Every structure is written in C-alpha cells, then in structure tokens.
Amino acid sequence: MSARYTLSADFKGGNESMSTSPLESLQRRMIHRLMALDRPAAAALMHEWELYAAYSAETFAKEFPTLDEYIEHRFYDAGLPLYYASSAFGIACLPLNPEEQSLAAPLLSCLGKACALTNDYYSWNKEFAVHKAAGGCERVYNCVTWIMEKHSCGIDTARELLKERIQGYERQFEKMWGDWEKDGLRVKPEDKGKVDVGRVRRYVQAAMFATSGSAYWLARAPRYKVGE
Numbered sequence: 001m002s003a004r005y006t007l008s009a010d011f012k013g014g015n016e017s018m019s020t021s022p023l024e025s026l027q028r029r030m031i032h033r034l035m036a037l038d039r040p041a042a043a044a045l046m047h048e049w050e051l052y053a054a055y056s057a058e059t060f061a062k063e064f065p066t067l068d069e070y071i072e073h074r075f076y077d078a079g080l081p082l083y084y085a086s087s088a089f090g091i092a093c094l095p096l097n098p099e100e101q102s103l104a105a106p107l108l109s110c111l112g113k114a115c116a117l118t119n120d121y122y123s124w125n126k127e128f129a130v131h132k133a134a135g136g137c138e139r140v141y142n143c144v145t146w147i148m149e150k151h152s153c154g155i156d157t158a159r160e161l162l163k164e165r166i167q168g169y170e171r172q173f174e175k176m177w178g179d180w181e182k183d184g185l186r187v188k189p190e191d192k193g194k195v196d197v198g199r200v201r202r203y204v205q206a207a208m209f210a211t212s213g214s215a216y217w218l219a220r221a222p223r224y225k226v227g228e
Helices: 002-011 022-037 039-057 067-077 080-090 098-133 143-151 155-183 197-220
Strands: none
Touching: 022 039, 039 067, 039 080, 067 080, 067 098, 067 143, 080 098, 080 197, 098 143, 098 155, 098 197, 143 155, 155 197
16 A cells, blocks of 8 residues: 555655655656656556556455456456556557547457456466465465355366456457457547547557467466476
C-alpha cells in the first residue's frame, strides 16, 4: 500500500522530502523520469498502477462465487493492464483516448485473461509447494485451487480445465485479430476523427508480443519447475 500512495502523491506533485525509504526514493526518481519523457503517457501508466494496487489490496480477502468473477479480478490483480501500458509506453502509443480504448478493450481482455491464467497454470506447483512448506495455513490464490474447490476434482483435472479456458481466450483473440486484419478496424461514424487506427493497432500488437513473451518465460522459468 505504501508504494501505491507514494507513487500517486509523487505524480501529483509530492515533495521529495516526503520520502522515508530508499524504495520510495527510487520510485520517485522513476516517476520523475517517466514524466520528463512523456507526461500524458506517464499519467496513463500511473492510472493503471493505481488500479493494480487497488485490486491487489483486496485479493486475499475476496471470495469469487463464479470462475468468471475470479478471472475478471485476476486480470487486474495480475497487473495485465499495467503490463500492457508499460509495453505501449516503450513504443510511444500511450495513452489511448476513450474511443480508442473501447476498440482495443475486447482484444486486450482476451489477451490479458489468457496471460493471467497461464501464470496460474505454470505457477501452481511452486505455489502449492510453498503452501505446504508453510503448514497449509493460507489458501493458494490460484485458479487451479478455485476449480478444485468448486468442481470437487483433483489437480490434474483442474489444470486441464484451466488449460481449456486459456485456449478459449486465445482462440477468441485470434478470431478478433483475424477479423481486424481482413476487414480493418471498424470505427463508429461518430468516432471518426477521434481514432488513430495505427495507434490502436500498435498498442494491441505490443500487448500481443508481451503476452507471448510472458507465456514463453512462464513455460520455461526454472522457478516453476517444482516437482517436474
């Protein structure tokens, strides 16, 4: 929580003397550097940081009656909008205006949910091992756990069901992206003149490459090879 409020206050003009730790000082320097490069883009990035921090703060106290509710929360708790905004910052296509955001949102949602659940899929063994080593005092926050509890099934079945959901989001994205490639981006008549089609395309491409890079790393990261 301190990171959340430090970053927010700093962006709004916080005083350097407010810093109380090396971490806070580093955060301030990072934000100052981002603002010097591109203030509007930095503002968009900080908005995503605030959203991520807010969702993360309530994660372990939250219950999820349905899988869709878990996945929607996980999309934000895993920081996917922040991850994508960071990638977009690097290629100068941040921020998107509201009209551009609405066009990109369906694709980013599919990509982000697939990415968040891929993390759950590959991190399960490590998280469960840590859980057992700690005496099982806390529930493992992972989609595999949710599926096991709600479907009364074992680990292998739960991971297969999770894989099916991941692949479903990937297919949805591929369909939407293919339609974009074939038919072009469909902009509402009232939004023409407000949308930079190339900018939206670059933003989604940045998210697409970030997602595939994350999946590659998760599948091969030594830290997740517990029990294999």
